[in-house]
Amino acid sequence: MNFARLALAGAAVGSGFALLAACGPAPMTSAAAAAEAEAEIEKVEHQEDFDPDEPPVKRPVEFEFGGELTQGGWIRGVAPAGTETVTLDGNAVPVAHDGSFFAAFDRDAGDNASLIAKRKDGSKITHEIAISPRAWNIERVNVARRSGGPSEAFMRIRRPELEQIVAARAVRSESEGWRQDFIWPVRGRISGRFGSQRIYRGEPGSYHSGIDIATGESGTPFVAPADGVVVLAAEQPFSLEGHLLMIDHGMGLNSAFLHCSDIAVSEGERVTQGQYIGRIGMSGRATGPHLHWSMKWLDARVDPILFTGPME
Numbered sequence: 001m002n003f004a005r006l007a008l009a010g011a012a013v014g015s016g017f018a019l020l021a022a023c024g025p026a027p028m029t030s031a032a033a034a035a036e037a038e039a040e041i042e043k044v045e046h047q048e049d050f051d052p053d054e055p056p057v058k059r060p061v062e063f064e065f066g067g068e069l070t071q072g073g074w075i076r077g078v079a080p081a082g083t084e085t086v087t088l089d090g091n092a093v094p095v096a097h098d099g100s101f102f103a104a105f106d107r108d109a110g111d112n113a114s115l116i117a118k119r120k121d122g123s124k125i126t127h128e129i130a131i132s133p134r135a136w137n138i139e140r141v142n143v144a145r146r147s148g149g150p151s152e153a154f155m156r157i158r159r160p161e162l163e164q165i166v167a168a169r170a171v172r173s174e175s176e177g178w179r180q181d182f183i184w185p186v187r188g189r190i191s192g193r194f195g196s197q198r199i200y201r202g203e204p205g206s207y208h209s210g211i212d213i214a215t216g217e218s219g220t221p222f223v224a225p226a227d228g229v230v231v232l233a234a235e236q237p238f239s240l241e242g243h244l245l246m247i248d249h250g251m252g253l254n255s256a257f258l259h260c261s262d263i264a265v266s267e268g269e270r271v272t273q274g275q276y277i278g279r280i281g282m283s284g285r286a287t288g289p290h291l292h293w294s295m296k297w298l299d300a301r302v303d304p305i306l307f308t309g310p311m312e
């Protein structure tokens, strides 16, 4: 695969300050430039409330963002003027050429996250975000967790599958899907929720990484929830995921669709929101036909329902 990679830190564009200094007819004193930059910031501050769907016009003086400030949730917004790099709890956050950024909170995120912009002059702007906890569906069962682990025979098949998944997730396409409001890939009964977990005699099993949607049969078509680039389309079914389809929405945000009976797109292909991309099924390890849709932002597992809103 040959995808263009986003330049991360380098993509953060010049602030009003830098542009003013560079474009002025004569070299400005730093005091004059600072005064003009301040006037510019002043204007921005009096803009209407920030709407994450509108393309940003001016760079704000503080972080501006909207989203779902909860475990498995996300934020989307604009970094302050003059931002060089953005971090969330110390991890680099990709910033687009226009200063827009996207970040998300893992299922097990703590109750606070620090969003920090480092500016060209070395100063920092910090925004502490309170992350509300979720009430996960936890089932305690009086059964021992299956012990012994996977067999060597299974791992011989599994290792290359995992390598393909890791490689697909590492692709940074230039998709702008992360800017969109996501839609449901298919409508049906929600047969499994993100984050649900079983505890086996006190020992936690792995939680459910996505949302399961069942229509009662195999073959129901599903569509792309947002624009993206196909980064994995498993022609041979994977041992657990079956025919696995993965789409990169840009900025480190991606979707995976498991257990497909058919995949209608191929690797490297660009897809647009609402485009038919496959049919639901029960390939791989599945007890019945359903679409398992999971989403990740970098290493964080996030809840698709916080991107779409509840199914009506």
Ligand SMILES: [Zn+2]
Pocket (backbone or CB within 6 Å): 192, 208, 210, 211, 212, 292, 293
């Ligand atoms: Zn599932």
